[in-house]
Amino acid sequence: MDETSLRAVGWARSLPLDSEVKAARDWVREHLRTLGWTTSAPDTVDAVLLTVSELVTNAHAHAHSNAQLIMTWDDRCLHVAVHDTSDEVPAPRxxxxxxxxxxxxxxxxxxxxxxxxxxxxxxxxxxxxFRPMG
Incomplete structure (x- = not known):
């Protein structure tokens, strides 16, 4: 087996501009439940859900764009990616x-x-x- 290869599982969902952010949170929560995080890492689940809410809201409200939500778990980190059509880079203010x-x-x-x-x-x-805290 190649030691440089990485095994990962992932999910993707498109969230149209007229969809509710709650739909994104519910979808994410269900996938985190399948990983066992809702019982083993509930604080991390809360952090992921709030982050998804913020990123999807930014795509809808600021970019005026559909949001493409992709989650990938590689046994070390849950990567939560949200794509939108704006080239404006977000930054903490x-x-x-x-x-x-x-x-x-x-x-x-x-x-x-x-x-x-x-x-x-x-x-x-x-x-x-996100790295789960058990």
């Missing part, structure tokens, strides 16, 4: 007392073990990584 929004990427930064943005020819993909 200082919260403002005048605005109720603008804290999404601060939450992602606090919840995910790591996150990064990958520019693509037709938009960008934001990928957050």
């Amino acid at each position: 200082e919260p403002s007392t005048e605005s109720v929004g603008g804290r999404g990427m601060l939450l992602v930064d606090a919840l995910a073990d790591t996150w990064e943005t990958h520019p693509c020819p037709h938009g960008k993909t934001v990928v957050a990584c």
Whole structure:
């Protein structure tokens, strides 16, 4: 067996602009349940669900785009990727007392073990990584 190869399992879902973010959370929760995380790593599940909410909301509200949600588990990290058609790169902003929004990427930064943005020819993909805490 090639020691450099990696075994992974993954899921993908398209979330049209008119879909509710709850549909994304429910879909993600079901897949995390199949991994056993809802009982073994409930805090990580909560972090993943909040991150998915933020990233899909950003795709819908800020990019005015459908969201392509892909999750990949490689026995070390759950990679949660959301693609949208905007080339604007998200970044944590200082919260403002005048605005109720603008804290999404601060939450992602606090919840995910790591996150990064990958520019693509037709938009960008934001990928957050989570390692389950048992």
